Amino acid sequence: MAVTISLVALFGLVLFFLLRSKTLGTGSAFIAAMFGFFLASTGASKPINTLTASLIQAIQNL
Secondary structure (H helix, E strand, O other): OHHHHHHHHHHHHHHHHHHHOOOOOHHHHHHHHHHHHHHHOOOOHHHHHHHHHHHHHHHHOO
């Protein structure tokens, strides 16, 4: 679990700087995919899924 959290932090930081510098390309897409992949395997996946479902439901009820 510690390795997964470290990879999430690493890929998140790299993705942040790539987006901030507006250097978007194939490498950025790979970093974003890896960030999402490793984030999904952490404990943060359940709250993120719950928040997303709640937002979708709130938008549909408008």
